[in-house]
Amino acid sequence: MAGTIRDQRDCCKESCQCVPCTRRCVCASAIGFIILAVIIAAIALIVTVGIPPxxxxxxxxxxxxxxxxxxxxxxxxxxxxxxxxxxxxxxxxxxxxxxxxxxxxxxxxxxxxxxxxxxxxxxxxxxxRCNGINDCGDCSDEVGTWARCPPCGSQWWSCTMVVFYMYCSCIPRSLCRDGIQHCFDWSDEYICTK
Ligand SMILES: [Ca+2]
Ligand SMILES: [Ca+2]
Structure with a gap:
């Protein structure tokens, strides 16, 4: 037993230069073990989950x-x-x-x-959204609280469309008085001006 203690003290003097060496050597070993465990855990996490983006x-x-x-x-x-x-x-x-x-x-x-x-x-x-064109197909990108679009711009005529197709609640003024009904109330043919 005495030989074992002496061996530990010799080891401590060589590697740690600490007094009392036995206790500090034990502490140093514990810290080293913890660091090693953390490194292994980190590597395991990266292997499992992948490198974080x-x-x-x-x-x-x-x-x-x-x-x-x-x-x-x-x-x-x-x-x-x-x-x-x-x-x-x-x-x-x-x-x-x-x-x-x-x-x-x-x-x-x-x-x-x-x-x-x-x-x-x-x-x-x-x-x-709000570009005047029916991109969603159901005009939800142009009409209603879902889209929250501003009123039709000066180049557009506001009305309720006959059919939801390319446009929704605004039609280009170039379509006014073109002989084709776009608005349910015919306002594009009788009121709107280009
Ligand atoms: Ca691109
Ligand atoms: Ca649109």
């Missing part, structure tokens, strides 16, 4: 047409949502078409680039 780059921006857009890597070019994942490179480095964004549409797109139609099966790029 880098923090997402904030690409929220406002386009020249005052719409929410996607900011390119140059931190200057802001493209509309409809130009993201449309198979054409609009950013210089093609970051608008990167696989991490476009591989599982629309799930990998930031929420500000998407408008969900009232039918949960359909979605459209955010810049297609």
């Amino acid at each position: 880098r923090t997402a780059v904030n690409r929220l921006c406002v386009t020249t047409s005052n719409q929410t857009g996607f900011l390119c890597d140059n931190r200057e070019t802001c493209i509309p949502a409809s130009q993201v994942c449309d198979t054409r490179r609009h950013c210089a480095n093609g970051e608008d078409e990167q696989e991490t964004l476009c591989s599982d549409l629309p799930n990998n797109l930031p929420g500000y680039l998407i408008f969900h139609c009232s039918n949960p099966r359909f979605w459209i790029p955010a810049d297609k």
